Amino acid sequence: MVSKRAALAVAVETFYEAGPALPWATSDAQAFLRTLSKCGYPSSHTRLWTAHHTTCAALASHLRRLGTSWENVEEIVILWITRTWTSSGKTFLACADTLRDDPAATALPFAEVFRLVEQAAPNARRLTWLCDFSPLPIPKAHGQGGWSERELARIATGKHVILTAAAEEEESWTSVSLQQGIWRHHLREAFEGRAAEALDSAGRLTAAGLHRYLAYAVPRTLRKTHEADRQQTPLCFPPLTPEGEAVLSQHVLAAFTPGQANPAEWLSPSRLQRVIFRSEIAGRLKDLSGFRKSYTVPERANESARKFVQRIGHSDLKADLDQMYERIREQFGYKRKEMEAVCETTGSGTIRTPDFEYTVLLELDESNPSQVIWRREVGQLSSVELVRQAAFRQVFGAVLDRLVFEFREPLDVAAYVDRWESEAPPGTKVRVNSEATQAEITLSGVAGRICVTATSVTIFGRPGDPTTLLEQFLAFLGKYLASNKSQRE
Structure with a gap:
C-alpha cells in the first residue's frame, strides 16, 4: 500500500x-x-538532506528525482532550514556551496524549489512548508538578507500553506540552554503532542493551531533566553483571516487521542484572552496611610471618589509593590535587568519578569464607598509548569484564591450549560440563573467551585497553594474528557 x-x-x-x-x-x-x-509519516517516504547533500547541484538533483517516490502522495510536510536573501523581489535559498561573489548562480530560487516539488507530487492535496529562514549577510550589489513576504504570500494558495520561523529580515534564534533552534524546539513539541495549546478539541494538530502556538511560544522563550532587544515573529501564509483560517484548519498535520492530548487544552492562548491567578480583598478606606482625620469618607462611588482613593493610597500601593518585588527576586533568583517594576498614580502597579507579570490594583468598592478593594493578579505565564514550582508557591501561595480564564469572544452560557448537562460525567452538578447568564459547576471529587459567565471561567479556592487551583481544573477537564471517550466507545 x-x-x-x-x-x-x-x-x-x-x-x-x-x-x-x-x-x-x-x-x-x-x-x-x-x-x-510517530505521527503517520513512514520512514520510507521521508528524506533528510544535510551536509554534502546540501550543495546547490545536490539539492537540485534530489528535488528532480523526488517524483519516483512522491507520485501518489497526498500530504507532504517540508522543513527547510537555511539562510536566505532577496533580489528583484525573488527569494533565494542559500546552499552549502553558495559563493559570496556569485550568490544567485550558486543558490536555489524558492520559486524553483516550489516548482520542482509541484512536479514531484502532482497528486498532493496538501503541502505544508515549514521555513526556518535566517537572513544571509550579502553585499548590497547582490540583494539584501531575508525573504520576500509578497512572494511567499503569492505561493501560499489553495493546497500550499507556509509557516515561517521569523519575519522577513529577522533572525531565527537558537538557544544554548535548549541546544536547539527555538522555533524548531516548539515545532517538535507540537508534533509530539506536548503542546496542548496547539491542538483542537479533537486532539488534532492543524496548521492553524500550530501557527498560533508558535507565534505565542517562540517570543516568550526568546525573551527568557536572550537580551530584550531581540525579536522573532513567526508568520503564516495565508494569514489567519477568516478566509485563511478555513484553509489552515484543513491542513491536519497530526492527530492525538484524548489521552495523548493534554486535558489543559482550554489553556490555549489562541482561544483565551488571558489566563490569570487573582485575589480580591476588601479593606477600610480609612486604613490607607494617606487618609487624614480631616478627610471625609465618600458617600458615592463617582470619579472624584476614585481619584481620592488613588491619591491617598499611592504610598500603600508602592509599599506592596516593593515588598513583592523583593520576594519575587529572592525566590526566583532574577537579575535586576530581568525585572521591571512600574507604580502608576492611577491606582495600579506592575512587575514584569521573564516568566510572568504581577499586577496590584487599588480600587474604590463600587457597592460600598467606605471600602477599597485590593485586587492582585498574576498572568502572562510562560508555562503551566511554572505554577508547580516551589518559588511560585512561596511568593503567591498565601495571596491567590482563584484561577480565571478570560475569553476573546463572549461565550453562549445557555448553550454551554446544555452541552454540560448532556455530556458531563456522573457527579456533576450545574446550577444556572434564570437568564442563563451565569452558571456554577461542581464535580464530585474535585474541590472548589467553577463559575461560568459570558466573559470568563473562574475557579474559586482558598489561599494557600495556587497549584491546587490548577490541579482542580486539570482534574475537572480530565474527568470530562474521560467520560466523553467512554461514551464514544
Whole structure:
C-alpha cells in the first residue's frame, strides 16, 4: 500500500563561505523526522538532506528525482532550514556551496524549489512548508538578507500553506540552554503532542493551531533566553483571516487521542484572552496611610471618589509593590535587568519578569464607598509548569484564591450549560440563573467551585497553594474528557 503522507527535511547547517553557520540545524532536522515517524509519516517516504547533500547541484538533483517516490502522495510536510536573501523581489535559498561573489548562480530560487516539488507530487492535496529562514549577510550589489513576504504570500494558495520561523529580515534564534533552534524546539513539541495549546478539541494538530502556538511560544522563550532587544515573529501564509483560517484548519498535520492530548487544552492562548491567578480583598478606606482625620469618607462611588482613593493610597500601593518585588527576586533568583517594576498614580502597579507579570490594583468598592478593594493578579505565564514550582508557591501561595480564564469572544452560557448537562460525567452538578447568564459547576471529587459567565471561567479556592487551583481544573477537564471517550466507545 502506497503511503499517503511524506516528509522532507533540509538542513543547511554550514556554509563554505557565504555566511555564518546555523547551529543544531542538522540535529533538529533529524529529531523532527523521528517525531514525524510517530505521527503517520513512514520512514520510507521521508528524506533528510544535510551536509554534502546540501550543495546547490545536490539539492537540485534530489528535488528532480523526488517524483519516483512522491507520485501518489497526498500530504507532504517540508522543513527547510537555511539562510536566505532577496533580489528583484525573488527569494533565494542559500546552499552549502553558495559563493559570496556569485550568490544567485550558486543558490536555489524558492520559486524553483516550489516548482520542482509541484512536479514531484502532482497528486498532493496538501503541502505544508515549514521555513526556518535566517537572513544571509550579502553585499548590497547582490540583494539584501531575508525573504520576500509578497512572494511567499503569492505561493501560499489553495493546497500550499507556509509557516515561517521569523519575519522577513529577522533572525531565527537558537538557544544554548535548549541546544536547539527555538522555533524548531516548539515545532517538535507540537508534533509530539506536548503542546496542548496547539491542538483542537479533537486532539488534532492543524496548521492553524500550530501557527498560533508558535507565534505565542517562540517570543516568550526568546525573551527568557536572550537580551530584550531581540525579536522573532513567526508568520503564516495565508494569514489567519477568516478566509485563511478555513484553509489552515484543513491542513491536519497530526492527530492525538484524548489521552495523548493534554486535558489543559482550554489553556490555549489562541482561544483565551488571558489566563490569570487573582485575589480580591476588601479593606477600610480609612486604613490607607494617606487618609487624614480631616478627610471625609465618600458617600458615592463617582470619579472624584476614585481619584481620592488613588491619591491617598499611592504610598500603600508602592509599599506592596516593593515588598513583592523583593520576594519575587529572592525566590526566583532574577537579575535586576530581568525585572521591571512600574507604580502608576492611577491606582495600579506592575512587575514584569521573564516568566510572568504581577499586577496590584487599588480600587474604590463600587457597592460600598467606605471600602477599597485590593485586587492582585498574576498572568502572562510562560508555562503551566511554572505554577508547580516551589518559588511560585512561596511568593503567591498565601495571596491567590482563584484561577480565571478570560475569553476573546463572549461565550453562549445557555448553550454551554446544555452541552454540560448532556455530556458531563456522573457527579456533576450545574446550577444556572434564570437568564442563563451565569452558571456554577461542581464535580464530585474535585474541590472548589467553577463559575461560568459570558466573559470568563473562574475557579474559586482558598489561599494557600495556587497549584491546587490548577490541579482542580486539570482534574475537572480530565474527568470530562474521560467520560466523553467512554461514551464514544
